[in-house]
Structures are given as structure tokens and as C-alpha cells.
Amino acid sequence: MQLYNPHEEEILAPIRKPSVADRWLWGLLAVVLLGGILVWLRQIIVGLGVTGLNRPVYWGVYLTNFVFFIGLAHSGTFISAILRIAGQSWRKPLTRAAEAITLFSLPFGVASILVDMGRPERIFNILFYGRYESPILWDFTAVGLYLLSSIVFFYFSLIPDIALLRDKITDAPRWQRRMYQILAVGWAYRPEQYHRLERVLDGMAIFMTMLVVTVHTVVSWLFGMTLQPGWHTALIGPFFLLGAILSGTAAVVIVLSILRKAYHLETVLTLSLFNSLRKLLITFVLGWLYMMIAEYLTTGYGNMKEEMVVLSDKFSGTYATMFWSMTILVFVVPLFIFVFKGKNSIGWMVFASVLINIGMWMERYIVIVPTEVSPRLLTVMGQASYLPTLTEWAITLACFAGVALLYVVFTRYFPIVPVWETAEEVEPAGSAVPVVGIEGALTADLGTD
Numbered sequence: 033m034q035l036y037n038p039h040e041e042e043i044l045a046p047i048r049k050p051s052v053a054d055r056w057l058w059g060l061l062a063v064v065l066l067g068g069i070l071v072w073l074r075q076i077i078v079g080l081g082v083t084g085l086n087r088p089v090y091w092g093v094y095l096t097n098f099v100f101f102i103g104l105a106h107s108g109t110f111i112s113a114i115l116r117i118a119g120q121s122w123r124k125p126l127t128r129a130a131e132a133i134t135l136f137s138l139p140f141g142v143a144s145i146l147v148d149m150g151r152p153e154r155i156f157n158i159l160f161y162g163r164y165e166s167p168i169l170w171d172f173t174a175v176g177l178y179l180l181s182s183i184v185f186f187y188f189s190l191i192p193d194i195a196l197l198r199d200k201i202t203d204a205p206r207w208q209r210r211m212y213q214i215l216a217v218g219w220a221y222r223p224e225q226y227h228r229l230e231r232v233l234d235g236m237a238i239f240m241t242m243l244v245v246t247v248h249t250v251v252s253w254l255f256g257m258t259l260q261p262g263w264h265t266a267l268i269g270p271f272f273l274l275g276a277i278l279s280g281t282a283a284v285v286i287v288l289s290i291l292r293k294a295y296h297l298e299t300v301l302t303l304s305l306f307n308s309l310r311k312l313l314i315t316f317v318l319g320w321l322y323m324m325i326a327e328y329l330t331t332g333y334g335n336m337k338e339e340m341v342v343l344s345d346k347f348s349g350t351y352a353t354m355f356w357s358m359t360i361l362v363f364v365v366p367l368f369i370f371v372f373k374g375k376n377s378i379g380w381m382v383f384a385s386v387l388i389n390i391g392m393w394m395e396r397y398i399v400i401v402p403t404e405v406s407p408r409l410l411t412v413m414g415q416a417s418y419l420p421t422l423t424e425w426a427i428t429l430a431c432f433a434g435v436a437l438l439y440v441v442f443t444r445y446f447p448i449v450p451v452w453e454t455a456e457e458v459e460p461a462g463s464a465v466p467v468v469g470i471e472g473a474l475t476a477d478l479g480t481d
Contacts, residue, residue: 037455039300040196043447046295047201054444061437068430071423072147080150082423089404089418094148096396097428099272100279101141101435102175102251103392106244107280108134108182112189113240116233122308124453125300129291130284131186132448136438138179140431147427167250167257174250178243185236187215188229192452195219208445226452248276255399261338262331262403271323278316278362279392282385285309287439289382291448300449306378313385314370321363341406351402354394361391 037043075082085092111130115123146152162169198212219225252272255263285306292301331339346355366384374380405416442448 064433071426093424098144103276104137105134106276109244113237116237262342282388285385358394361387
């Protein structure tokens with residue numbers, strides 16, 4: 033038996049010289065990103081007074097973005113690592129697209145912390161004067177380790193396909209061919225290389241699974257380890273974690289649908305793959321609803337004065353419109369679509385996933401801002417308020433544009449569907465069948481041709 037990928041040409045087709053349309057898209061996203069950077073530089077010069085942040089509302093849209101982007105970054109680890117351990121082979125065509133979301137979301141999550149600081153250079157104080165009694169250092173360590181591990185995990189799984197590009201994309205510019213040659217690190221398609229790679233990826237999958245649980249739990253502890261109403265609860269860790277996996281999986285559905293349409297990958301990214309993700313999303317939506325009910329029922333039943341102020345603000349006060357809109361967008365409409373409309377319609381699944389991510393961004397905002405507006409020292413501080421300014425929205429838009437820019441550039445130079453992982457076994461007929469990848473035993477050695 034030999035292994036080859038019948039969809040190889042289809043997967044590699046987008047790896048070409050960027051077209052005029054590509055350059056226009058890259059240029060547009062780059063302009064939005066550059067505009068956000070200029071707005072941020074102005075904020076540094078003028079001060080945080082150009083934002084809506086104030087006493088006691090020190091965290092607003094920027095911290096909402098931080099939690100949201102870190103949550104999106106859980107998509108790659110869940111699809112690649114957790115489902116790999118669970119032996120779910122249907123995940124293979126989705127893994128790289130999900131891992132890319134992780135890799136390109138994390139930097140902008142970290143950047144959101146820097147943007148929130150009036151003096152960004154003070155981030156180095158964590159290195160020089162940090163103490164592990166502080167949850168901020170826990171978060172710094174967990175996110176940093178997650179970023180580093182995600183890069184290594186992503187790169188290792190990419191090596192066989194980089195070697196394939198090195199040998200097949202011979203008409204690319206010299207710098208591009210040289211890049212493939214360096215990144216392929218001498219990969220020669222030998223059976224022992226594939227076996228060794230599989231063992232490494234399996235081991236890293238276990239480590240990444242533990243890390244994905246740790247990271248967003250630690251992110252939630254930035255809030256939960258304080259004594260502020262609405263934050264100081266033991267449920268905040270699993271609540272944040274489940275919400276992160278929900279938004280990340282929904283993001284995978286959105287990205288895959290765009291790639292499927294733009295790069296004509298209909299035979300690779302099939303309807304059955306989207307249906308598998310739909311089933312996961314149904315489970316996560318119901319789990320998220322359970323967490324929300326458990327959280328707010330416990331708080332409401334306790335009837336503590338400070339907690340009830342925040343709870344009333346969400347249910348019937350200043351933030352009621354956003355709270356109930358968020359509930360409808362994350363739970364009611366998506367669940368209806370997934371059960372009754374989305375089974376045989378990718379369009380409906382994408383629509384529901386977009387609603388979920390809009391709602392999950394709102395959920396992060398609802399968690400952060402109402403508590404800061406009504407802290408425990410409200411009687412001392414006086415009534416607080418917060419309204420984001422154009423500066424905050426411009427930087428937020430730039431962050432999303434930055435993620436999109438990195439993603440579209442990557443898909444033009446590397447296969448977004450793993451060629452070697454989606455290979456299949458065939459009986460050789462006469463001449464040798466080109467071998468491009470393996471998960472079990474490989475019976476041929478192609479060398480470097």
C-alpha cells in the first residue's frame with residue numbers, strides 16, 4: 033500500500049503569485065491596521081483621556097478585546113490537540129485553518145493589554161519586579177507559554193507540506209523558494225521522519241490540551257481573584273473556558289466557509305465536516321447556557337447587596353439591552369438554526385456562528401464593565417459610567433483587520449489544508465504513486481525529488 037492525496041493540486045492551487053485582487057485586499061487591511069497604530073500612538077502622546085476609561089472603570093473595550101482574542105485562540109488547540117487525542121479523524125482537513133486562528137489571534141490579544149496601558153513600556157516591570165502572588169504574572173506566564181507552544185505545534189505539523197512546496201512550487205520567486213528550503217529543514221519524506229513527527233505531535237497534543245484549560249482559566253482569574261461583585265466566583269474559570277471554546281469553534285466555521293468559497297475547496301471541506309462542527313457547537317451552546325444559569329441563579333439567590341446592584345444592571349438596568357441581546361445571539365437564534373436549519377446548509381451555520389461571536393464579544397463586555405461601574409466602594413467613589421470613544425473602536429477595528437491580514441497572507445504562501453495528514457492509501461498501479469504523507473507505516477521513500 034502507498035499513500036497519496038487526490039486533492040493535492042486543489043489544495044496547492046492558491047499557492048501562487050498574488051493577484052491584483054489579493055493585493056487590494058492586503059492593502060485595505062494594512063491601511064486599517066496602520067490607521068489603528070497611528071491612533072494608538074496618538075493615545076500614547078495625548079494620554080488615556082482620549083478614551084472613555086476613567087475611575088473606577090480602568091478596563092473597558094481593550095480588555096474585552098483581550099479576553100475575546102485569547103478565547104478565539106482556543107480554536108486551534110481544541111480542533112488539533114483535543115480532537116487528536118480523542119481520535120477524531122474528521123478533524124484533519126480543519127486542523128491547520130484552526131491552528132492559524134490561534135497563531136494570529138494571540139498577538140493581538142497580547143497587544144490589547146499594551147494598548148490599555150498609558151505607559152506601555154511598564155510591561156517590562158513584570159519581568160523585573162513581578163511576583164507570583166499576583167494573578168497578572170500568572171496570566172503573563174500562561175499566555176506567553178501558550179503563544180510559544182502554539183508556534184512550535186503549528187510549525188511542526190507544517191514541515192512536510194513546506195517540503196512539498198519546496199519541491200513542487202518551482203516557478204515561485206527566488207526568495208519564496210529559498211524560504212521553503214530553509215523552513216523544510218531537510219525533510220526527505222522518509223518513513224522514520226513521519227513516525228517521529230507523529231510521536232512528537234501526539235505528545236504535544238497532550239501538553240497543549242492541559243495548556244488550553246490553564247490559559248483561559250488563568251485569564252478569568254484576573255477577574256475572579258478580586259473581591260468585586262460579579263467576578264469573585266469559583267465558576268468564572270470554567271465559564272470563561274467554555275465560552276472561549278464556543279467562540280473559537282464558531283470562528284473556525286466562519287473561516288472554513290470563506291476558504292471553501294474563495295479557494296474552491298468544496299471537495300476537501302465537505303458538508304459533513306461542517307455538520308461535525310455543528311454538533312460540537314450545539315453541545316457548547318447548551319453548556320454555556322448551563323454555566324450562565326448556574327452563575328446568575330447562585331448570585332440572585334444569595335441576594336447580597338453589592339452583587340444585586342450589578343445583577344440588576346444586567347437584567348433590567350443600564351446594560352439590559354446588551355445582556356438580553358447577547359443571550360439571544362449566543363443561545364436562542366443559533367440553537368434554533370443548528371437544530372432546524374443548519375444541518376444541510378453551510379450558509380445557515382455560518383450565520384449562526386457570526387451571531388455567536390458577536391454575542392460572545394458582548395458577553396465579555398457585560399462581564400467586565402458593569403462590575404467596574406458598580407464596584408464595592410461605590411458609596412465612596414460615587415456613581416460611575418463608561419462610554420467607549422472612537423479611539424477605542426478604531427483600535428478594535430485595527431486588531432480585527434490585523435488578524436485577517438496575517439491570515440490571508442498566510443493562505444497565499446502555505447496550504448491551509450494539511451496535504452500530508454489528509455493523504456489516503458491506494459494500491460499502486462504500475463508506476464509508483466506519489467507519496468505525500470502518512471499517519472501509519474509508510475512503505476515508500478521518495479527522497480527529495
